[in-house]
Amino acid sequence: CVLACDRPHGGQAVQIFLPDGPLALLPLPDPHQRALIWSLPHSRARALAEIEDDVFMHELARATQGHAGTLAPDGPRGLQKLVLALAENYVDERLCLLGDAAHIIHPLAGQGFNLALRDAAQLADTLFDAQALGLAFDGPHVLADYQALRRADGGAMAATTHILAEIFSGPQSRFTAPLARLGLALTGRMARANQGLAARFRAQANGGTAALPRLMRGHRF
Ligand SMILES: Cc1cc2nc3c(=O)[nH]c(=O)nc-3n(C[C@H](O)[C@H](O)[C@H](O)COP(=O)(O)OP(=O)(O)OC[C@H]3O[C@@H](n4cnc5c(N)ncnc54)[C@H](O)[C@@H]3O)c2cc1C
CATH class of the missing domain: 3.30.9.10 (D-Amino Acid Oxidase, subunit A, domain 2)
Structure with missing residues (x-):
């Protein structure tokens, strides 16, 4: 509201x-x-x-x-069911899905916009590579690369946020939430004691350890 x-x-x-x-x-x-x-x-x-x-x-x-x-x-209240939705195909003929149009995840982890930015950065990369090779943007294999990379990241994040939501506010959360909090506290302690581990966690939060798209490495097109 x-x-x-x-x-x-x-x-x-x-x-x-x-x-x-x-x-x-x-x-x-x-x-x-x-x-x-x-x-x-x-x-x-x-x-x-x-x-x-x-x-x-x-x-x-x-x-x-x-x-x-x-x-x-300052207006009426409304109810909206939270759903988990992952598009089966991110691309089709002259069509490409990014952001919430491609994946709707639980807001708990605050990752939807981050995923959308990574989608945009990957699409820019895919189109840049296609142009360099003289390929048509809507060629059959051009957008397939975008889909393969982004659907894997979107799917992993959707699964993670869904599981976290179940752990912290699902029907069994009375048992699962305290265990998860303990696990997170221990992980936090380990990361503080081990800089290498902390760096790997940061890299994962920034989009994983796979090669990052150019925009995420500071490249300007
Ligand atoms: C409470 C809450 C907290 C969140 N916190 C975070 C966070 O901390 N970090 C994070 O990364 N993500 C967060 N998210 C998720 C994030 O807001 C979304 O994932 C992100 O905004 C998706 O961006 P988008 O551009 O795909 O869609 P949107 O931001 O929804 O943009 C779509 C736009 O299209 C417009 N539109 C719709 N239909 C039409 C039409 N027919 N014609 C023209 N325009 C149209 C809409 O008005 C809207 O402006 C949060 C979400 C919620 C609900």
Whole structure:
């Protein structure tokens, strides 16, 4: 839903990671308006969508703890089911999918836009190589390379975020979340003690250890 905020948002997004799922307050073009996207288990989401405005705002204030100032309702609340969707084909004749059009993943890990940027960088590479070889951009094998590389990355990220969402807010999260937190804490400690391991984690977060597309290596076309 849209919320009015007493202090200007200054173009800043606020994202709060709560036990039930992430809550995001995103800046809208009006400096005193934010979009609220609150990811929750289905039953709680339904309940929050249906309660009175003042009860809802009380729950929201408890969740945000004043991080975005004083908020007030500025439009109706809506419910949107979170789905995992991965296009079977990213390319077809004179057609190429990038970003959320190709893959819709859980917002929990904040990776959708990162994936979209990697799609764009890979597509630029694919088209650059095709041009250098004098191939037509829509030739049958040109976009197939883009699809092979990007579908693998999109699929791996979709699976990872889906599993993380199950671990931290799925039906068994009472058991799985504490174990995962322990694992993450141990991994964090190992990475702090071992710079090589930390560098490998950073490389993976930046798009994996495979050769990066030119745009991601600072190349300007
Ligand atoms: C709460 C939340 C938090 C997130 N946090 C992160 C994060 O921290 N890091 C991260 O990497 N990702 C994050 N994401 C995911 C990220 O926002 C998306 O993956 C990313 O915006 C996808 O970019 P896109 O260009 O593919 O699609 P979009 O950003 O959705 O852009 C599509 C555009 O097309 C326009 N459009 C739609 N239909 C039409 C039409 N028929 N004609 C013309 N225009 C049209 C839309 O208005 C929109 O402007 C988050 C998502 C959510 C919901």
